[in-house]
Amino acid sequence: VVVERDDGASQRTFSGAVRAGSSSRLSFRVPGRVREVSVAVGDRVEPGDPIARLDPTDFQIQLQEARASAAQARAQARQAEAAYRRVRALYENQNASRSDLDDARAARDSAQSALAALGSTVRRLQNQLEYATLTAPAAGTISRVEVEANENVAAGQVVAELQVGEQLEVTLDVPESRVNDIARGDAASVRIDALQGLEVEGTVYEVGVPREGAAVFPVTVRLAEGEERIRAGMAAEVTFRFEALPDAPRHHLPPAAVGEDRDGRFVYVVERTEGERGVVHRRAVLGDG
Numbered sequence: 425v426v427v428e429r430d431d432g433a434s435q436r437t438f439s440g441a442v443r444a445g446s447s448s449r450l451s452f453r454v455p456g457r458v459r460e461v462s463v464a465v466g467d468r469v470e471p472g473d474p475i476a477r478l479d480p481t482d483f484q485i486q487l488q489e490a491r492a493s494a495a496q497a498r499a500q501a502r503q504a505e506a507a508y509r510r511v512r513a514l515y516e517n518q519n520a521s522r523s524d525l526d527d528a529r530a531a532r533d534s535a536q537s538a539l540a541a542l543g544s545t546v547r548r549l550q551n552q553l554e555y556a557t558l559t560a561p562a563a564g565t566i567s568r569v570e571v572e573a574n575e576n577v578a579a580g581q582v583v584a585e586l587q588v589g590e591q592l593e594v595t596l597d598v599p600e601s602r603v604n605d606i607a608r609g610d611a612a613s614v615r616i617d618a619l620q621g622l623e624v625e626g627t628v629y630e631v632g633v634p635r636e637g638a639a640v641f642p643v644t645v646r647l648a649e650g651e652e653r654i655r656a657g658m659a660a661e662v663t664f665r666f667e668a669l670p671d672a673p674r675h676h677l678p679p680a681a682v683g684e685d686r687d688g689r690f691v692y693v694v695e696r697t698e699g700e701r702g703v704v705h706r707r708a709v710l711g712d713g
Contacts, residue, residue, distance in 0.1 A: 425681050435665045440596030441598070442658045444587030445646070447567065450475055451580050453555040456482070458575045463511075465569055465586060466657075469560040476571065476583050478556040487549040494542040497535070504528075504535035564588035567656055587656045592647045594660045595631060597640035605666050606631055612645050615661045616654060624651050626662065682709055 456478035463475055511528035514520035568585035571577055594614055598606060610628040615621055632642040638659045647654065647661050683690050689709040697701040 425678060427677060434604060435663055437661050437663045438596045440594040440645070440660050442592055442594055442647075442654055442656055442660050444564065444656045445591035445593055448561060448564075448586045448588060449556060449582045450561075450584045450586055451582050452476075452478060452577060453579055454478070454483075454552050454559055455579050456556060457571050457575065458571050458577060458583075461569065461571065461573055463467050463566045463569065464624045465566055469566065471560055471565050471588070473559055473560045474585075475558040477558070478577075480553055480556045482628075482661050483549065483556055487546065487553055490542060490546045490597070494539065494546050495559070497539040497557060498544045501539045502533075504532040505685070508532040524597070540574075558583055558664075560586060562588045565656060567596055577687040591649070592654055592656065594626065594645045594647065594662055596643050596645070596660075596662055597638075598643045599632075602664075603641040603643075605632065606643060606664060610664065611680040613663045613665075614645060614647060615663070616658055618658050622651070624648055624654070625675050639651075648695050648709065 425568045458476055459476075459479045460477045462473075462477070463469060469475070500585050508528040508531070511520050511524050514652065515522070515525045531695055557628055566584055567587045570582050570584060586624040606628055607629060608628050612626045612628060614626045625644040627648075628643065630644040631640075633646070636640050677691065683692075687708075690706050691709055693705050693707050694702040695705060
């Protein structure tokens with residue numbers, strides 16, 4: 425093996441996936457049975473476009489019942505108001521007692537409170553009926569669909585994921601042995617095999633913390649703008665170039681070239697004398713070098 429100087433400069437490549445700069449996890453605000461899913465992975469949507477719909481039957485029945493109760497309460501409130509006015513007129517003419525007036529006022533106030541409560545119920549049920557249709561909050565691309573028609577879903581359960589924004593990023597995992605060599609703002613080269621090996625420049629946007637039990641760190645590389653062919657979901661290879669270190673070893677040897685015995689680690693060095701001849705010397709390897 426010919427020993428060569430090594431200043432520690434190197435490069436490493438990691439696999440990742442392209443995603444949009446931001447995403448929204450879309451969910452219903454009410455529980456129910458999914459009647460229809462209107463999108464598929466890869467679909468482009470605009471604000472207000474339907475994503476999925478719940479069966480509205482139960483919401484419609486509850487709203488009809490609440491409206492009927494509100495109509496009845498409105499009639500009772502009118503009757504109570506009319507009764508109070510009659511009793512007040514009689515009281516002013518001294519033909520009704522004070523307690524009769526108080527009773528009429530209490531009945532009117534109670535009817536008005538019941539009407540207000542039912543009005544709130546009607547508005548709440550109207551909102552629930554509207555919530556049975558899930559729409560896109562912004563323009564973007566559907567990257568994931570989690571439910572199917574006829575499936576029961578809970579409020580807040582993820583139905584689909586919407587990738588929004590024009591800024592693209594690549595997410596990848598970096599082992600703990602290399603994460604300290606990567607910092608926010610570092611340059612990286614990103615290769616997209618699906619586009620005939622297209623290479624674009626990127627910048628490290630975020631170095632995260634590892635998930636529980638994992639020995640890798642999530643790193644986000646933001647791509648330079650201007651390449652419209654790249655789509656969220658494409659596989660990518662990200663290459664980092666690590667600069668030379670001031671305390672890097674002077675020489676690099678393969679592990680097989682280093683021996684070890686009771687006197688420590690060592691290598692054999694051939695000192696050429698003449699022609700193809702040489703003298704072999706044993707030299708100790710100090711420390712971890």
